[in-house]
Amino acid sequence: MKNYKNTADTISTVGSMMLFLLFAVCMMMIIAAAAGSYSRISDNYGTDFTALASIRYISNKIKSSDTVYITDKGMILESGAMANIIYCSGGGLYEKTVAVNSEYDVSGGEKIFDIDGMTVDETEELYTITVNVSGEKHSAIVRKGM
Amino acid sequence: MKQHKQTNAGIGVGYITVMIIFAIICLTIFAVLSYRAAGSNDALNERAGEHLNKYYEADASAKKTLYELDEIAANARNTPFFADSFESEAAKFDKVSVKTEPDGCTANFSEHINENSFIFVSVKFYENKKEYKINSWKRMSALNSDDNNINVWDGTF
Amino acid sequence: MNRHEKRPLNLFFIEIIIALLFFSISGAVILSVFAGADKKSHDGEILESVIMFSQSVAEVYSLNGDADEAVRIVTEQCGKLDESIVLSKSEEIEESPSGTFSKLFLEFKNNEKVIYSFACAAYIQNGGSR
Numbered sequence: 001m002k003n004y005k006n007t008a009d010t011i012s013t014v015g016s017m018m019l020f021l022l023f024a025v026c027m028m029m030i031i032a033a034a035a036g037s038y039s040r041i042s043d044n045y046g047t048d049f050t051a052l053a054s055i056r057y058i059s060n061k062i063k064s065s066d067t068v069y070i071t072d073k074g075m076i077l078e079s080g081a082m083a084n085i086i087y088c089s090g091g092g093l094y095e096k097t098v099a100v101n102s103e104y105d106v107s108g109g110e111k112i113f114d115i116d117g118m119t120v121d122e123t124e125e126l127y128t129i130t131v132n133v134s135g136e137k138h139s140a141i142v143r144k145g146m
Numbered sequence: 147m148k149q150h151k152q153t154n155a156g157i158g159v160g161y162i163t164v165m166i167i168f169a170i171i172c173l174t175i176f177a178v179l180s181y182r183a184a185g186s187n188d189a190l191n192e193r194a195g196e197h198l199n200k201y202y203e204a205d206a207s208a209k210k211t212l213y214e215l216d217e218i219a220a221n222a223r224n225t226p227f228f229a230d231s232f233e234s235e236a237a238k239f240d241k242v243s244v245k246t247e248p249d250g251c252t253a254n255f256s257e258h259i260n261e262n263s264f265i266f267v268s269v270k271f272y273e274n275k276k277e278y279k280i281n282s283w284k285r286m287s288a289l290n291s292d293d294n295n296i297n298v299w300d301g302t303f
Numbered sequence: 304m305n306r307h308e309k310r311p312l313n314l315f316f317i318e319i320i321i322a323l324l325f326f327s328i329s330g331a332v333i334l335s336v337f338a339g340a341d342k343k344s345h346d347g348e349i350l351e352s353v354i355m356f357s358q359s360v361a362e363v364y365s366l367n368g369d370a371d372e373a374v375r376i377v378t379e380q381c382g383k384l385d386e387s388i389v390l391s392k393s394e395e396i397e398e399s400p401s402g403t404f405s406k407l408f409l410e411f412k413n414n415e416k417v418i419y420s421f422a423c424a425a426y427i428q429n430g431g432s433r
Contacts, residue, residue, distance in 0.1 A: 016315055023162060023319070027169040030330075034176040037337055041180045041344045045187040048351045052194055055355060063285040125366055128380050138352075139381035141359035143366060145280070159314045166322040170329045177336040184343035191350040195419055198354055202361050206406060206424030209365070213397070213404035213426045220401040276401075277428065 043134065051138035054093055054113040054131050058086060058120075059142045062127060068144070070122050073106045085109065088118040093131075197260075201285075204257040208267050208283075211239065215253050216278060219271035228273040249273055252281065263287050346413070349385050353411045353419045356384055360409065361423035368405050368425035370394055387413050402428035 058075075061084060062068055065077035074087025078100050085096045087106040094109030117132035122144075130139040215236060222231035229246045236244045242255040250272040257265045268281040359381050363373040370392050384390065389412040397404045409421045 019319065020161065024165060027165055031169055031172045031176075034173050034333075034337070037341070038176045038180045038183070041340055042183045044344050044348060045183045045190075048187055048348060049190055052191070052351050052354065056194065059358070060285060064287075066282075066284075126363065137382075138355060139359075140355045141362045141377060141380060143362040145283070159318055162315075162318050162322045166326050170326065170333070173330070173333045177333045177340070180340035181336055181343070184340040184347065187347035188343055188350070191347050191354060195350065195354050195357075195421075198358055199421060202421065202423040205361075205365075206422060209424045209426040210404060213399070213402060216401045216426075216428060217399045220399075 047134045047136060050113050050115060051131055051133045051136070054115055054118075054133070055129055055138060055140045057112065058118075058129050058131075059140060061086065062142050068127070070120050070127070071104075074118075075120055076104050088115060091116060093118060201259050201265075204259045204265050208255070208257045208265050211242065211255055211257075212267065212269060212278075214239070215242065215269065215271065219251075219278070220276070223273065223276075232271065250275075256286075258288075259285070261288065346418070349388065349413060350418055352384060353388065356381065357409060357411075357419065357421040357423075360407075361421070364407050364423055365425045368403060368427040370407050373407075384411075385413075388418075389413075400429070402426060 061077050065079040065084070067078040069076040069078075074085060077084045077086065081100055083098050083100045083102075083104065085098065085104055085106060087094050087096075087109065089106065091114060092111040093113040093115050094106075095112050096106075096109035098104065115131050115133050116135070119130045121128040121130070125144050127142045127144060128139055129142060130137055132138075218235040219228075219232055222228045222235065225231040229251055232251045233244045233246065236242050236251075236253055239255070241257075242253050245252045245254070247270070250270055252268060252270045254266075254268045256267065259265060264286055266282060266284050266286050268283075270279045270281055272278070356377060359377040360370075360373045363376050364370060367373065374390070374392070378384075391410045391412070393408045395406045395408075404424065404426045406422060406424045409419075409423075410417055411419045411421075
């Protein structure tokens with residue numbers, strides 16, 4: 001009888017411990033799901049901000065410059081006596097300010113945004129700016145000369 | 147008896163409550179942070195949208211001025227004195243300044259986007275040609291203009 | 304004596320039931336906050352693409368003064384908008400012997416709700432200057 005009672009006690013103890021464990025695992029999974037959801041929303045905010053800000057930055061620079069040259073390495077924007085070189089390298093968008101007619105090399109610039117890539121396509125009257133942020137492509141068109 | 151009670155308890159009373167409270171605190175923190183991140187994203191986009199609207203409002207206003215100036219130039223070409231006629235008609239716009247040149251007139255004007263920036267436009271209208279030439283249609287920072295220069299001590303008394 | 308021995312286990316189950324009840328109520332509130340945040344984030348993403356689309360349309364429209372053509376070019380080069388977005392456009396046109404000044408109004412609706420309104424303009428000279 002006592003042996004039976006001991007077995008019953010052991011089963012109920014193990015059962016309650018299993019229930020507790022199940023409970024703990026469920027809680028951990030729920031917290032992980034919540035953290036994942038927060039991380040996704042936060043990443044989405046970061047991606048949106050970087051894409052919008054970088055495209056607006058480049059288009060504002062184009063609109064405020066006198067002459068724009070598109071090269072395979074980036075873009076050169078001349079305004080008065082100064083020229084801005086905007087290029088993408090090693091996962092970042094960089095900007096460098098130099099004097100007009102000096103050597104335009106794409107190194108030693110200051111990082112402005114974390115982006116994976118940037119392309120600027122030129123047609124007769126338009127520039128199409130495309131930035132690649134976290135694998136997503138965002139594009140905008142800017143008119144030449146205005 | 148004492149020993150029996152300990153084995154029967156298995157998991158003590160209160161552990162589940164502590165765990166639940168911890169989980170709820172964690173979830174609440176993540177929920178609030180998520181909501182704030184989404185709210186910030188929304189606010190950022192709204193501000194970007196507002197800014198874009200202001201820019202294109204100023205751009206539209208500048209284009210309207212260009213349209214009116216072009217009409218004035220077209221009328222001035224029908225008079226014997228293009229430059230005088232254009233200048234006197236363009237003077238009706240407060241924001242437009244006209245510079246007379248041998249082959250026509252250059253009109254300069256600006257449209258405010260916000261307190262920090264404006265669009266500067268410089269257009270040349272020709273006396274003998276219908277087409278105009280846009281010399282400049284640039285977005286400029288008001289902080290760069292001479293009116294807003296900060297008086298920095300130059301080191302002399 | 305027998306009843307006294309069973310008390311801790313009973314207490315454990317009662318605690319689990321109360322904790323679950325409390326958790327389900329709090330969970331429902333927290334879940335609704337998460338759902339709201341997720342919706343806001345998705346709306347933000349849509350608004351961001353709408354803003355970029357508007358800017359591109361304005362730039363192309365200033366070139367040709369043709370709203371349909373501007374939307375077509377932007378869709379071709381920058382990609383389509385989200386399928387839930389309904390774009391309505393209207394134009395105000397002023398004509399003179401020297402050229403045409405037109406103003407384009409764009410309205411973007413998502414589920415019958417206006418999410419962004421935008422206006423831009425174009426001046427196309429009859430001779431060809433833009």
